[in-house]
Amino acid sequence: MRMDVEDVSQGYDEKLILEDISFSAESGELITILGPNGSGKSTLIKTICNIMAPRTGSIRIDGNDVGSMEKKQFARMVGYVPQASVFFSYTSVYETVLLGRRPYIEWSYSREDLNIAANAMIAMKVDEFADKYVTELSGGQMQRVFIARSLAQDPNFYIFDEPTSSLDLKHQLDTMLIMRDIIRRENSCLIVALHDLNLALRFSDKIMVLKDRRIYDFGTADEVVTPKMVEDVYGVPAELVSGKHGKYIHPYSEKGSDG
Amino acid sequence: MSEAADTKDRRLRLLEILKNNEFDDSLEGRYYTSQRKKILYILILIVVIFFTSVIALSIGAVDIPLTETLKAIGHALFPWWIGNPSESYYSTILFKGRLPRICLTILTGVSLAAAGQIMQGILRNPLVSPFTLGVSTAASFGAAMSIVFGAAIFGSVYYMTFTIGSMTMNISDIATALFAFIFGLISIGIVLLLTRRNYVSRSVVILSGVVISYLFQAGIMLAKYMSDDDSLREITLWIMGGMWNATWASVFVTLPVVIVCVIFLEKMAIDINTLSSGDEVASNLGVDVQKLRRNGLIISTLVTSVCIAFTGVIGFIGLMAPHICRMMIGNDCRYLLPTAACMGALILLISDTVARVVIRPDDLPVGIIMYVLGGIFFIWMVTSKNWGKRV
Numbered sequence: 327m328r329m330d331v332e333d334v335s336q337g338y339d340e341k342l343i344l345e346d347i348s349f350s351a352e353s354g355e356l357i358t359i360l361g362p363n364g365s366g367k368s369t370l371i372k373t374i375c376n377i378m379a380p381r382t383g384s385i386r387i388d389g390n391d392v393g394s395m396e397k398k399q400f401a402r403m404v405g406y407v408p409q410a411s412v413f414f415s416y417t418s419v420y421e422t423v424l425l426g427r428r429p430y431i432e433w434s435y436s437r438e439d440l441n442i443a444a445n446a447m448i449a450m451k452v453d454e455f456a457d458k459y460v461t462e463l464s465g466g467q468m469q470r471v472f473i474a475r476s477l478a479q480d481p482n483f484y485i486f487d488e489p490t491s492s493l494d495l496k497h498q499l500d501t502m503l504i505m506r507d508i509i510r511r512e513n514s515c516l517i518v519a520l521h522d523l524n525l526a527l528r529f530s531d532k533i534m535v536l537k538d539r540r541i542y543d544f545g546t547a548d549e550v551v552t553p554k555m556v557e558d559v560y561g562v563p564a565e566l567v568s569g570k571h572g573k574y575i576h577p578y579s580e581k582g583s584d585g
Numbered sequence: 586m587s588e589a590a591d592t593k594d595r596r597l598r599l600l601e602i603l604k605n606n607e608f609d610d611s612l613e614g615r616y617y618t619s620q621r622k623k624i625l626y627i628l629i630l631i632v633v634i635f636f637t638s639v640i641a642l643s644i645g646a647v648d649i650p651l652t653e654t655l656k657a658i659g660h661a662l663f664p665w666w667i668g669n670p671s672e673s674y675y676s677t678i679l680f681k682g683r684l685p686r687i688c689l690t691i692l693t694g695v696s697l698a699a700a701g702q703i704m705q706g707i708l709r710n711p712l713v714s715p716f717t718l719g720v721s722t723a724a725s726f727g728a729a730m731s732i733v734f735g736a737a738i739f740g741s742v743y744y745m746t747f748t749i750g751s752m753t754m755n756i757s758d759i760a761t762a763l764f765a766f767i768f769g770l771i772s773i774g775i776v777l778l779l780t781r782r783n784y785v786s787r788s789v790v791i792l793s794g795v796v797i798s799y800l801f802q803a804g805i806m807l808a809k810y811m812s813d814d815d816s817l818r819e820i821t822l823w824i825m826g827g828m829w830n831a832t833w834a835s836v837f838v839t840l841p842v843v844i845v846c847v848i849f850l851e852k853m854a855i856d857i858n859t860l861s862s863g864d865e866v867a868s869n870l871g872v873d874v875q876k877l878r879r880n881g882l883i884i885s886t887l888v889t890s891v892c893i894a895f896t897g898v899i900g901f902i903g904l905m906a907p908h909i910c911r912m913m914i915g916n917d918c919r920y921l922l923p924t925a926a927c928m929g930a931l932i933l934l935i936s937d938t939v940a941r942v943v944i945r946p947d948d949l950p951v952g953i954i955m956y957v958l959g960g961i962f963f964i965w966m967v968t969s970k971n972w973g974k975r976v
Binding site: 372375376377397398400401402404405406408416417418420421422425426428429431432433434437440441444447453456457472475479 | 611612613615616617619852855856858859861862863865866868869870871872873911915916917919
């Protein structure tokens with residue numbers, strides 16, 4: 327499957343957030359969206375999830391415009407995990423993950439739905455909390471529950487907005503590894519906004535960098551993540567270091583002692 | 586295993602489910618157990634409502650022995666099989682006075698609790714109910730307008746009656762219900778306008794309910810001021826909320842509305858569940874959030890208005906019943922809605938029965954009892970440690 331984003335612009339009221347956004351994503355790819363705070367990552371993600379209709383331009387999946395697609399059909403193709411979830415519900419973890427099956431059912435969950443949701447919880451290692459209320463969990467555990475819900479949704483495109491922001495180091499790596507496994511196995515696509523350049527460098531097939539409402543660069547990890555990009559986009563001098571297990575970006579401050 | 590042992594085993598299992606002891610320890614098995622538990626709660630509530638109704642039927646200004654009550658009901662259902670009760674006026678009291686009142690009480694409890702539960706889910710706000718959003722006051726205003734100005738607006742048509750089968754209906758009652766609905770809808774329109782923005786804090790919603798109440802209260806005061814003595818008394822009693830107006834006609838007007846609305850709300854329940862994860866996730870799960878919110882609020886307003894048009898303002902039931910049930914069975918709207926509806930019916934039925942006997946042979950407006958109960962409940966809820974989590 328293929329998603330084509332063409333000349334999309336987006337904004338709130340008068341304010342323009344995104345301009346001239348064009349790119350394609352294909353099954354099997356892991357695409358990272360990078361960019362400083364306020365560069366429009368979240369807006370882009372909400373736009374490709376059809377939560378906000380684009381102001382201009384079009385988004386197509388296999389040639390079909392998503393705006394005219396039936397909502398349920400779209401929900402089976404694109405799964406969204408928001409950044410920080412406002413969650414104040416007396417709902418158990420299992421029920422929350424089961425919500426991912428909503429696009430497939432009318433009113434009640436079948437044994438198969440229950441099974442898929444259970445496996446999603448096991449994959450994200452939240453099955454031990456199945457009967458707990460979501461509000462009783464820590465921020466990181468909650469984030470894993472939400473990712474599990476998107477797994478239960480079983481879409482062709484997983485679209486995550488900073489899913490690792492409140493996870494600890496181990497769970498960040500675990501989550502990315504699990505997701506990479508899943509998209510390889512299911513031949514689906516993951517588009518994920520991240521802040522951590524090194525996480526992006528390590529896992530992405532392609533990286534998109536946003537700056538000043540536009541795409542600064544889009545390409546393979548090696549092409550995109552360069553000291554020049556980091557300097558241009560984030561305003562921080564950096565060097566690309568080759569370690570034993572691959573390359574990593576080392577930002578340094580000129581005034582600091584570690585440069 | 587013999588059949589008898591099998592039944593016994595199953596009965597034991599039901600008990601174990603109620604005690605929360607699971608059998609199948611897999612995730613799916615536990616889910617099924619909890620589901621069965623929720624259904625059991627609903628069934629138990631229905632049975633309790635039934636027995637409470639029978640007791641409520643037999644007590645009142647005149648106490649009728651329980652056996653005679655059962656006999657009268659039996660005779661009405663199977664006249665060829667069960668004989669007449671010993672006193673013929675028993676049947677008159679039961680079927681002309683108490684039974685329609687009990688039916689209307691149950692219907693009102695169901696509709697207010699269901700509407701409260703749906704509003705709480707849709708607005709993700711635990712303090713919301715038809716009463717706290719100002720729908721009740723707005724509907725009161727509509728009813729007061731109809732009581733005071735109905736004759737002037739509709740002319741002589743207002744006083745006409747018509748009969749369907751053996752029931753007599755007053756045009757004035759229908760006009761009152763209609764006016765209550767229209768003004769209830771206006772108030773919910775204001776709430777919808779206020780909550781259209783993506784994030785509105787819980788207190789703003791409640792405050793807007795308070796403000797809406799004040800606005801319509803001003804209208805009610807005006808209507809009172811301009812009315813004659815008869816209308817004044819009617820309005821005052823109506824606002825207190827009570828079940829005096831219960832007739833078979835009112836039951837047959839409300840019954841279909843309540844049934845249809847509750848079915849629609851139950852169909853929405855699965856989508857309302859998705860709202861708990863936020864509007865954006867709900868939208869990504871294929872739910873048209875705007876439409877769901879609009880339809881849900883309109884249907885809950887309809888069902889509330891039609892009932893309170895006959896009973897007057899009855900507060901807090903839509904707040905209390907869903908909360909009590911949420912503590913029992915959790916927040917899955919598909920099961921919470923019927924449970925809350927039954928709980929609402931039960932609370933109102935018990936309250937109204939108390940209202941009928943506490944100063945007999947007179948009766949108190951049940952609204953007064955609900956205000957006291959609800960006020961205490963509200964204070965408890967706001968001061969309890971984790972009320973914020975309960976929606």
